[in-house]
Amino acid sequence: MQELGFFTILFSAVFTNNILLTNYLGMCSFLAVSREVKASLGLGTAVFFVTAATTALNWVVYYRILVPLDLVYLRFIVFIVVIAAFVQLVEMIIERVSETLYQALGIFLPLITVNCAILGACLFMVIRDYTFGQACAYGLGAGLGWALAIMAMAGIRQRLSLRSRIPRGLEGPGIALIIAGTMALAFMGFNGMVSLN
Amino acid sequence: MTELLIAVGVMCAINTGLAILLVIADALIADYGECTVTVNDRKKLTVTGGRPLLNVLKDQQIFIPSACGGRGSCGLCKVTVLEGAGPLLPTETPWLTPEEQKANVRLSCQVKVKRDLRIQIPEELFSVRQYRTQVVGLADLTYDIKEVRLKLIEPPALTFTAGQYIQIEVPPYELTAEPIYRAYSVSSAPSETGEIELEIRYVPNGICTTYVHKHLKVGDTVTINGPYGSFGLHPTEREIICIAGGSGMAPIKSLLLEMERTGNPRTCRYFFGAKAKRDLFMVDRMRELEKSLPNFRFIPALSAPEPGDAWEGETGLITEVVARHVQSAAEAEAYLCGSPLMIDACIPVLRAKGLPEANIFYDKFS
Numbered sequence: 001m002q003e004l005g006f007f008t009i010l011f012s013a014v015f016t017n018n019i020l021l022t023n024y025l026g027m028c029s030f031l032a033v034s035r036e037v038k039a040s041l042g043l044g045t046a047v048f049f050v051t052a053a054t055t056a057l058n059w060v061v062y063y064r065i066l067v068p069l070d071l072v073y074l075r076f077i078v079f080i081v082v083i084a085a086f087v088q089l090v091e092m093i094i095e096r097v098s099e100t101l102y103q104a105l106g107i108f109l110p111l112i113t114v115n116c117a118i119l120g121a122c123l124f125m126v127i128r129d130y131t132f133g134q135a136c137a138y139g140l141g142a143g144l145g146w147a148l149a150i151m152a153m154a155g156i157r158q159r160l161s162l163r164s165r166i167p168r169g170l171e172g173p174g175i176a177l178i179i180a181g182t183m184a185l186a187f188m189g190f191n192g193m194v195s196l197n
Numbered sequence: 198m199t200e201l202l203i204a205v206g207v208m209c210a211i212n213t214g215l216a217i218l219l220v221i222a223d224a225l226i227a228d229y230g231e232c233t234v235t236v237n238d239r240k241k242l243t244v245t246g247g248r249p250l251l252n253v254l255k256d257q258q259i260f261i262p263s264a265c266g267g268r269g270s271c272g273l274c275k276v277t278v279l280e281g282a283g284p285l286l287p288t289e290t291p292w293l294t295p296e297e298q299k300a301n302v303r304l305s306c307q308v309k310v311k312r313d314l315r316i317q318i319p320e321e322l323f324s325v326r327q328y329r330t331q332v333v334g335l336a337d338l339t340y341d342i343k344e345v346r347l348k349l350i351e352p353p354a355l356t357f358t359a360g361q362y363i364q365i366e367v368p369p370y371e372l373t374a375e376p377i378y379r380a381y382s383v384s385s386a387p388s389e390t391g392e393i394e395l396e397i398r399y400v401p402n403g404i405c406t407t408y409v410h411k412h413l414k415v416g417d418t419v420t421i422n423g424p425y426g427s428f429g430l431h432p433t434e435r436e437i438i439c440i441a442g443g444s445g446m447a448p449i450k451s452l453l454l455e456m457e458r459t460g461n462p463r464t465c466r467y468f469f470g471a472k473a474k475r476d477l478f479m480v481d482r483m484r485e486l487e488k489s490l491p492n493f494r495f496i497p498a499l500s501a502p503e504p505g506d507a508w509e510g511e512t513g514l515i516t517e518v519v520a521r522h523v524q525s526a527a528e529a530e531a532y533l534c535g536s537p538l539m540i541d542a543c544i545p546v547l548r549a550k551g552l553p554e555a556n557i558f559y560d561k562f563s
Contacts, residue, residue, distance in 0.1 A: 061211065071204055078211060085215035092226045099283050099311075 013141025026117030044147025055139025363423030379405035384447035386454035445535030470515030
């Protein structure tokens with residue numbers, strides 16, 4: 001495959017191949033914690049940190065431990081374990097730094113462990129045969145893209161809740177799904193600018 | 198085979214590595230250092246931060262009543278936290294009334310000590326201690342109520358006032374994975390400090406009652422803490438009306454034994470409600486008390502005597518019996534102990550007899 005530069009990967013992971021809006025990964029917390037910008041900023045930051053760190057870490061684990069020992073089939077469980085440990089770490093940091101944020105995130109903080117976007121990023125990195133540098137860039141980009149998408153969503157929903165009269169049947173998840181679809185359409189405009197595959 | 202071993206080995210190695218990383222991080226990040234907990238503005242405790250207030254206080258020998266052992270499912274461990282608790286947690290709100298929330302009442306098992314705290318607890322909790330005891334007697338009072346005698350080992354004596362209760366620690370066994378605590382009134386006299394007596398009624402599938410009725414044996418070690426509660430005889434000259442049902446006998450018996458010891462001359466009537474004769478107990482002891490206390494009368498009543506009971510005493514619901522016997526209660530004091538249902542039914546009857554609400558004291562089982 002052609003050599004993709006650090007910035008190309010970073011840029012494309014954030015915009016053209018946004019993991020949330022083009023791969024639809026990590027939808028559950030995207031829908032549930034996008035009512036307020038503040039909480040989604042917190043969750044976005046947490047996911048960004050975990051994705052960036054675990055993609056790099058999992059690259060090392062995969063290519064330095066699993067491949068040489070011929071244990072590639074263990075990658076799913078190993079990736080999840082590494083992610084779980086990192087989520088614990090992030091939880092400790094958030095609890096220490098901001099109690100308000102810790103409570104606003106509530107159950108979604110430990111649930112980052114099973115956020116499919118994070119595992120997805122780790123698996124894409126393997127499928128696409130990235131080098132370590134590329135994997136780091138992709139992890140940063142995927143996390144940033146996810147955070148960007150949930151914050152955009154929260155911004156829109158926060159405004160909607162103040163100004164618009166939503167039909168009763170569409171309140172909550174209904175309108176959120178429509179917004180997500182519209183946002184995904186907008187992001188489709190980037191399609192073809194850069195190909196990651 | 199080797200492949201399998203390598204896979205297991207690698208998994209273990211990765212998990213261990215991550216666990217070590219987390220332990221180090223926990224020590225570095227979750228280190229809140231030393232915090233000062235000021236209790237009732239006079240006692241200053243220096244404690245290690247990062248743990249729930251309930252456990253921190255327990256280590257400092259201050260026991261807050263708690264039935265669930267700190268899982269936030271009983272709502273008993275209420276403490277007023279004036280400073281340093283942080284915002285109210287969603288796990289606490291179901292247990293706190295709006296007034297309590299305004300008064301900074303918190304659940305001490307949910308509040309973590311992260312900085313200096315200023316808290317307020319009832320003064321009587323300072324005398325609460327943990328005691329190691331040994332079962333020295335187990336007797337069936339009725340088919341479903343057991344009398345448990347506990348000998349105090351360490352410390353060797355428990356000082357309490359008649360009417361107070363203690364908590365039993367139920368160790369993990371088939372019905373519970375964690376130790377839990379249940380409250381029981383002491384039924385023995387406070388003058389007897391070396392041994393205490395409890396009356397425990399069997400509740401099907403009850404964690405503590407099953408443990409006591411099916412597993413506890415003479416010679417077993419039981420951990421208790423106490424004493425708690427403000428139920429007890431008020432030092433006035435008024436006539437006393439006691440009403441109890443089932444194991445509600447316990448605190449009333451303790452009050453009466455204390456009256457016997459001090460030769461208390463107050464007029465006292467004790468109404469005890471039971472379904473049938475097989476639910477009655479302690480009748481002989483109560484008849485003895487009638488002899489030693491000249492102004493005491495014991496009035497047992499059966500609500501549903503069985504055909505073979507040959508019962509000549511009072512019959513009917515305890516409320517009806519009380520209404521029949523008590524003429525005017527304006528100058529009396531009432532002490533009630535039993536199920537919430539019984540207590541809620543008795544209060545209006547006493548009020549109708551002219552007894553002021555301020556003179557009705559009760560100990561509700563829940």
